[in-house]
Amino acid sequence: MVGQAEIPARPLESALYLVATPIGNLGDITLRALETLAAADVLACEDTRVTRVLLDRYGIRQRPTPYHEHNAAEAGPRLIDALAEGRSVALVSDAGTPLVSDPGSRLVEQALAAGIRVIPIPGPSAVLAALTASGLPSDTFLFAGFLPVKDGQRRTRLEELKAVPATLVFFESPRRLADSLVAMAEVLGSRNAAVGRELTKTFEEMRTGTLAHLAEHYAAADTPRGEIVVCVGPPSAAPPPDAEDVDRLLLSLAAEMPASKAAAEAARMTGGRKPDLYRRLMDLKADDAG
Template sequence: MVDVSTLYIVPTPIGNLGDITRRALSILQQVDIIAAEDTRYTGRLLSHFGIMTRTLALHDHNERQKANILVKKLMTGQNIALVSDAGTPLISDPGYHLVTRCRQVGIKVVPLPGPCALITALSASGLPSDRFSFEGFLPPRSKGRKDKFTEVAQDPRTLIFYESPHRIINTLDDMLEVLGSERMVVIARELTKTYETIHGVPLGELVEWVSEDRNRIRGEIVLLIAGYRAGEDYLPLEATNAVALLAKELPLKKAVIITAKLFNVKKNTLYKWGLENLQ
């Protein structure tokens, strides 16, 4: 039985419909309303399981407005299930404002465990899972992505991003420029589906692997990046940009000495980069 005046956070499958739990099906069957990111998408899921519960759209563009409406319904004794298109609501999906409003006014919020792409990918990645940082979707433009990679380049935790297939090649190129070719990166796509792929190699090799077959970038993508380890020959983007600029006016060795002092990086590493990229 569901409780009255309760908001249920209900994860839904990220691909394989068999991953939905019996508890999730029971909740979706019994609540008064299902708040869904896309009612058409959720409607297909509900139809598959023979669930006739009324749905209401709750997405990024209307959440603030609809949150107040749903809270009023909850306060009259109705119960509501929140779902996203796939996976766990609020994880790079709508729901934050609704949950916050409910907690502010004392409405009971009950989370159900279930599918989540980032956790599914992490568990099979082979990267350290004791500490990780989920960073959501990357910026759509190259500069924004490079800035983000520069920001997290020395983070020791495993880093997890979501990315769309039409941007993945450019994203990997930007990552390569900032993080270098040796950083271990895992690409996980189509998780739980027929063509599920989880492939992890040094970034330089991954860029080549992806470019060999366009099918390798189809579907929903999770990117996992190994955390920074002390002693790695890391060069921040600002340092490589600076040495490239100075090398236009100075001998490479002189440009390297100045840049290494400014950015506290290894001269040998910077000089090697200069020989490979500026000569």
């Protein structure tokens, strides 16, 4: 079996390696990630027990050291010292890509400030797994992390994100999922969305529908188990302004400023092209003069 084979520990150059690990299915680890974990002089992780399961699965003889939000102030400088001495350090989170909702960003900042090279070892990501399976636009998206726990702050944050022209991706606690979906439906309006649960694991689920439909479902259902990712489609494009409204706007602006500036301001306000609006304004003025 693959899990019984010992991964060779090839020499690594001194650098901080950000190693993505499986979000559920241990088979999703990359060969490069395994080689990096086996060869690193220091392996830093959120929870040594979680990382130990992965290491044992692939016969990697490493002794991981903890690095998490509660000890980052003490552990971070020790890792930077190791790097400054020419050693290699691999950083992993409990699952997925380091620095996504974990304290690894502090360590990267410290490493870069010290002139230390940072090397990403890409792989599994709950954000991308959910996004690609959601059926929502993936050409532009914004990962917004966890929403605030308190309802008022949660809604304020959603108001800030409301106009973002992209698919929004959130992490959410199973206990808060129903309440967050209600807030999303009320603040963001009628949008298509998807809730991914236990992605890549045995009981993986991807449920799609409108925000209102999903809010209703999870309000009536038992509290779900496992890791949750919520994807929300972008806002609908605003309908183009009525031609008569644009004409009135052009004439109103032209009464207060030069024609070229009026056309530029109308373009900003309507999304139209300045040359087209300028020509239309000239036509309107010619009609009035005639």
